Amino acid sequence: MTSAKTPYQILGEDGIRVLTSTFYDVMDTLPEAKALRAMHTKDLSPMKEKLAEYLTGWMGGPPLYAYRYGTVCMTSPREPYHIGPEERDQWLLCMDKALVEIEAGEELTQMLKEPLFRIADAIRNREGPSARASNPDILASH
Numbered sequence: 410m411t412s413a414k415t416p417y418q419i420l421g422e423d424g425i426r427v428l429t430s431t432f433y434d435v436m437d438t439l440p441e442a443k444a445l446r447a448m449h450t451k452d453l454s455p456m457k458e459k460l461a462e463y464l465t466g467w468m469g470g471p472p473l474y475a476y477r478y479g480t481v482c483m484t485s486p487r488e489p490y491h492i493g494p495e496e497r498d499q500w501l502l503c504m505d506k507a508l509v510e511i512e513a514g515e516e517l518t519q520m521l522k523e524p525l526f527r528i529a530d531a532i533r534n535r536e537g538p539s540a541r542a543s544n545p546d547i548l549a550s551h
């Protein structure tokens with residue numbers, strides 16, 4: 410009997426780090442992701458690390474994010490932000506482009522497509538169109 414590989418087995422921990430680093434670099438430069446980028450702090454390095462840890466567990470590897478932060482609740486860090494369908498789609502677009510850039514291949518891309526949509530849609534906290542570009546840190550300092 411053959412058993413299908415998990416995305417973690419295909420990419421490995423290093424591959425997941427390359428993916429998340431590429432993902433945030435895409436977010437940093439893609440004009441279509443401007444509103445999404447504006448929600449994040451200037452330095453994206455901590456986010457590269459956090460997303461890599463999160464995705465390692467989510468893709469079937471060791472739950473590094475839960476080990477470090479003791480929780481995998483994905484909604485509370487984003488409570489202050491307006492995340493509607495447009496922001497969700499910007500996130501997914503950055504991930505699509507990152508997968509192309511790292512040459513993830515058709516099989517892995519297809520494997521991730523539906524689950525990534527589901528998790529991004531679960532994070533959505535608004536129905537409506539969009540979205541003030543807002544970062545509460547910036548707002549708090551004014």
Ligand code: HEM
Nearest residue numbers: 448449450459460463486487490492496497500528529532
């Ligand atoms: C749906 C669209 C999404 C938007 C607009 C969004 C936006 C954000 C923002 C603004 C933060 C906080 C950044 C900060 O503290 O500076 C964040 C944190 C995070 N996001 Fe997302 N995100 C989205 C989807 C996702 C998805 C689908 C995943 C995982 C597959 C993910 C994983 C994470 C992780 C692991 C963190 C770090 C949480 C922490 O502070 O410990 N995000 N996100």
